[in-house]
Amino acid sequence: MPSSTSTASDATTALRRLTARDDAVFHDGQLEAIEALVDGHRRALVVQRTGWGKSAVYFISTLLLRQRGAGPTLLVSPLLALMRDQVAAAARAGVRAVAINSANPHEWDETRAKLAADEIDILLVSPERLNNPRFRDEQLPALIERMGMLVVDEAHCISDWGHDFRPDYRRLAELIGQLPSDLPVLATTATANARVVTDVAEQLGAEGDVLTIRGSLARTSLRLGVLELPGARDRLGWLLSHLAELPGSGIIYALTVSAAEDTARLLREGGHAVRAYTGRTDPEEREQLEGQLKGNELKALVATSALGMGFDKPDLGFVIHLGAPSSPVAYYQQVGRAGRATDNADVLLLPGREDKDIWTYFATSSMPSQERAAAVIGELNDVPLSTPALEARVNLRRTPLELLLKVLDVDGAVRRVQGGWVATGQPWTYDRERYERIAAAREAEQRSMLTYQHDSTCRMEMLQRDLDDATAAPCGRCDNCAGPWFPTGVDSAATQTASGTLDKVGVEIEPRAQWPTGAERLGVEAKGKIAVDDRAEAGRAVARLTDLGWGGVLRELFAAGAPDAPISDELLGACVRVLKDWGWAERPAAVVSIPSRSRPQLVDSMARGIARIGRLTDLGSLDLVGEGARSGPGGNSAYRLADVWGQLAVGPALADGLQSLGGKPVLLIDDRVDSRWTLTTAARELRRSGAGSVLPLVLAQVG
Incomplete structure (x- = not known):
């Protein structure tokens, strides 16, 4: 040697x-x-x-x-x-x-x-x-x-x-x-x-x-800070006011795809060279955007966590967080993109009141539940079953199903082979205690992130301690050590511009065009393409639940335990603005609502209010003829369709009303949309009873 x-x-x-x-x-x-x-x-x-x-x-x-x-x-x-x-x-x-x-x-x-x-x-x-x-x-x-x-x-x-x-x-x-x-x-x-x-x-x-x-995890080049502002419009206003003053080029992290896209659009309209970078960005475009940031052709990428580990721009001058990640460890990883080969880089966190709600919303465990794991193993044998075929047999969406299969594969219960997945026959025991400990650790990380925001201890020292770094010590540079280094004022004109962006309404709801694979196994008498004469048209939601602007109002409205109540004038006004900007081929002649078990006052008042303001015929609602959805949110497409299949019907009075319209368009009202199968089956019933085109309008799009 x-x-x-x-x-x-x-x-x-x-x-x-x-x-x-x-x-x-x-x-x-x-x-x-x-x-x-x-x-x-x-x-x-x-x-x-x-x-x-x-x-x-x-x-x-x-x-x-x-x-x-x-x-x-x-x-x-x-x-x-x-x-x-x-x-x-x-x-x-x-x-x-x-x-x-x-x-x-x-x-x-x-x-x-x-x-x-x-x-x-x-x-x-x-x-x-x-x-x-x-x-x-x-x-x-x-x-x-x-x-x-x-x-x-x-x-x-x-x-x-x-x-x-x-x-x-x-x-x-x-x-x-x-x-x-x-x-x-x-x-x-x-x-x-x-x-x-x-x-x-x-x-x-x-x-x-x-x-x-x-070694020590201290980053001597980073100057950390936290700036708490009243709301999303103030944070966006701060970015509009001060982005140009930040050193070099950098990354602005957002918690959701919609927040990243909305922020990038606002900043571009304000004259800043920025682009959005999210999980929706095509791989080829991602590579192009990375190259533009490295070449300093952009001031910033407004990114989700899709731009994270390993992105290497040694002279990255700043990292801004529009909303806090749920873990100090994840935060340290993201801010670590900055100042790798420079003496100075600025890192600023702009937390939002909605952060905890978003953490909860996205809190999907990577650990399997006992029931779902048993269901997956029970459907497999020594004959390979593809993921889409398995998806039709268990009530899991594709992404969590694939994650669960990977966990079970690593645990030795299933194995990926040519053609799909097979069961190994090896016994599998659900380690509940271990998974509960991991969930508790995640909750502790969230509390630590809140401590990071509000404590007066050195920011870098807190991050080091969260990473169990024995060399943790005051950095002498952060806002807690040396006082705020960042401007705290927000230009009023910038705030007004941000308010205008946040106040924008109208998210397109793409209509379903294909029945899901395997639905016939669950009692759904439909497969292949959805007949054109049975389909809904492209619909509209006021906003996504994850939006920075109206998303906050909607998250509050649909929060667990929130009481059912008539629609507010504010939200009804937002609906009217959506209708005004829709640009449909033919104006709807009537309003029909989808009956709601959880929020009947909200949906009914929304439908009646729109009919009154738009001078549309109020035809009432479809009839509930089943027991309602059984699996709840989060299931896969086939199960979600099976849950609502046969649950809605056109009653005699509604049928007469539809016939009297002579095939004119109908506005279909509901409170929120997730899988789109409720809207799809409702539109099918309405079209088959004489309605012309069916135009869905909902308050919130989930996701």
Whole structure:
């Protein structure tokens, strides 16, 4: 084996080539990690702040191992944006890195050929790729035989205690168990508290022989602050007033897609070069937007958490949060995008009164419920069943169903194969105590986030303590240490402009055009395309529940325990504005409402009020002929349709009224829309009873 002196010399040479600086030296812990991997073939966990140089450890270790005859490194990385940055950084270090992911299937054959020819130093894959049947069964075994090192980036994702738990990451413990004990394994993260560190170290195995290198998580370049303003219009007004004053370019984080899109539109209309970046943004557009921000062509991206781990712009000048994340650990991860290679960067949190409601709204557990897990396992056997086919058999929407299948797969109860999923026959026990502990930890994180906002302790010190950093100490820079560094005033004209944006109403409701797969198994006598003559037209909602403006009013209206009451003049006025801006082909002649068990006064008063103001015929409501929805919100499409199928009917009086209209359009009124199946089945009944086009109007769109 080469001497440690030789390794240190070779590593320093590689570092200076990577940084293009002849005087570059290692940070504390970097060379220790490299020597442990290259000379000791150890398993190591590196927990260091963003910008410390974790990627330099695995790039340089790969170079040295390859020089000594080792095979390629397998790097498991969670995000496409992160992969793109890692491939580019590897090239600067003289490392030949290639990614296999969903965005480049046209390159997979070439990549396999390069691997066979030993022309790749690092292969980057997503954790999900590890369970792709073809990759897992045909390519991974050969790769394991040749692998020189395994790297797990953003390793907190392994742990269900981590802020961004990914079930597929848990497969890595199984993969690590297949590796020779002397094959070096490196796990890296910047956001792990003591509990996550212990969990990850245990999953790295080697009977506890894991070298943990943990440094201070203090970010001396960041200047943290919190500014509490009365409402959403004031926060948007602050951005309009002061965005141009912030240093360089940066990221504005929002809690919801609609908030990100609305904010980006407002700022663009105010003359700022910004764009929205969310889970709805196409992959190609995401890459383009990332490039524009890195090239300082944009002042900011207004983003959800879709722009997070690993996005690398070393000179990012600021991070603003329009609403607080639910965890200080997640907050630390996001603000860590700023000031990686600059002496100063500004970080400001603008919390909102609605934050806790949004946390609750989005609080979906990544842990399975016993009932749902048992239902899924019960539907599987040794004959593969695809996810869509399984979705029609259990009352779960596609995304939570896929998440549950991944958890059960990692637990060994089910297995993904060509053609779908099968049951393994292995016993599965629901670990209620563990899942309850995790839920309690999530609630504690929310309380810590509120403490961060309101406490007078140093902001950086609080974040460090939440990450169990023993070096936590006052930073001397944040607003609690040195006083507010940010302007607190909001220009009145900017506030008025923001108010105008927040007061906008009208969200399009796309009509259903296809009956869901498998609905016939649940007693629904419909499949395939919905006949054009049975369909609703595109409808309108006043706003989304998650909107910054009217969303607050609607969340209050539909909050658990809120009493039923007639519609307010304010909301009725908003409905009228939606109707005024609709632009329909033909004006509706009458109003029909969907009967409500939970809010009859609200729906009835809304329908009567619109009929009165619009001088439309009030035809009353459809009849309820069933017991109502049984599964409640959150179920999948087939079950949601089955719940409302046959529940609504056109009574004699309504039928006569529809006939008297002579085929003219009808406005269909309801309180809110989620799956759209209630509106779809109601429109079908109305069309079949003589109505012309059916135009749905609701107060709130869920999601």
